[in-house]
Amino acid sequence: xxxxxxxxxxxxxxxxxxxxxxxxxxxxxxxxxxxxxxxxxxxxxxxxxxxxxxxxxxxxxxxxxxxxxxxxxxxxxxxxxxxxxxxxxxxxxxxxxxxxxxxxxxxxxxxxxxxxxxxxxxxxxxxxxxxxxxxxxxxxxxxxxxxxxxxxxxxxxxxxxxxxxxxxxxxxxxxxxxxxxxxxxxxxxxxxxxxxxxxxxxxxxxxxxxxxxxxxxxxxxxxxxxxxxxxxxxxxxxxxxxx
Numbered sequence: 644x645x646x647x648x649x650x651x652x653x654x655x656x657x658x659x660x661x662x663x664x665x666x667x668x669x670x671x672x673x674x675x676x677x678x679x680x681x682x683x684x685x686x687x688x689x690x691x692x693x694x695x696x697x698x699x700x701x702x703x704x705x706x707x708x709x710x711x712x713x714x715x716x717x718x719x720x721x722x723x724x725x726x727x728x729x730x731x732x733x734x735x736x737x738x739x740x741x742x743x744x745x746x747x748x749x750x751x752x753x754x755x756x757x758x759x760x761x762x763x764x765x766x767x768x769x770x771x772x773x774x775x776x777x778x779x780x781x782x783x784x785x786x787x788x789x790x791x792x793x794x795x796x797x798x799x800x801x802x803x804x805x806x807x808x809x810x811x812x813x814x815x816x817x818x819x820x821x822x823x824x825x826x827x828x829x830x831x832x833x834x835x836x837x838x839x840x841x842x843x844x845x846x847x848x849x850x851x852x853x854x855x856x857x858x859x860x861x862x863x864x865x866x867x868x869x870x871x872x873x874x875x876x877x878x879x880x881x882x883x884x885x886x
Contacts, residue, residue, distance in 0.1 A: 647678060648761060651685040683768035690752045690765070694745070720744060727872070732879040739878055742782060747871040750775060750829070754863030757837045758856060764863070766833040769826065776825035779874045780818075787881030798880070825873060829866050836862045 647655065655678045662679045666672070673679035701717045710718075724744045728736035750766065757764030765771045787795045799818075801810035836859040 645675060645678065645681070648682050648685060648763060650689060650762075651678070651680055651682045654680045654685050654688070681768070682763050683765040683771050686753065686756050686763055686765035687771065689762075690749060690756070693752060694748060720748070724871075728875060731872070731875040732882065735882070739786070739875075743871060743875060743878075746775070746779070746874060747867055750870050751864065751867035754833055754867055755860070757833070758859060758863070764833050764837055766829055766866075767837045769830045769834075772826045772829040772833075773822070775829070775870065776822045779825065779877065780822050783874070783877045783881045784818075786878060790882040790884075795881075821873075821877065825870060829870055832862055832866050 659677060659679055663673060663676055666679060697713075701713055704711045704714060706714065721740070721744065724740055724747065725737070728740055728743060732739060753766045753771065754764055756762045757767065787798070791797075799811050799814040800807045801814075839859075
């Protein structure tokens, strides 16, 4: 039986049977039928609930005359993402603001969970960053096709026709390599951060580990921003009109 957080134990205690049934219906055999819900999934579910509650609270407390602190935070986040999108993607970046905002906040909260005793960073599990990378991969290609139609294939062919057979496989491989790059960068940094913090807390419970918690906080913020930045860059390349 794997090590479980309190939240994971609670979810498995109440939802293991229906989750097992769902997995069997999808022809997936869980490694631990008594605990099919993993820590990573439980942490992602927690982040999802927190974000939904956050957005609902922002919507309910909107005010022109007396904006609350949470509204200021939402406006600052929106302004930051909008400015970054406008600088990187350019005209029409507004349609991507929603996705980029949720991506940034979701990854940031996932990264920060490892700082809370009793919780884990789901991004320290390779499956979670891989999921973010795959969704981003599909998202920017979808909008590339939507913006250019069949002409989107020109991005993979190069400037002259006699280079098409050479450049097409290279470009396809480079695009799939982006999935690997996004996944490994986020996973490796968060896994190392969690492992380092755990090791020093085990050796020296007080004092020194606080320094590594500060480093972990910095890594969590930077890695969330890097993932967001690369997603925006890939979007800008996909929808650019100069191809």
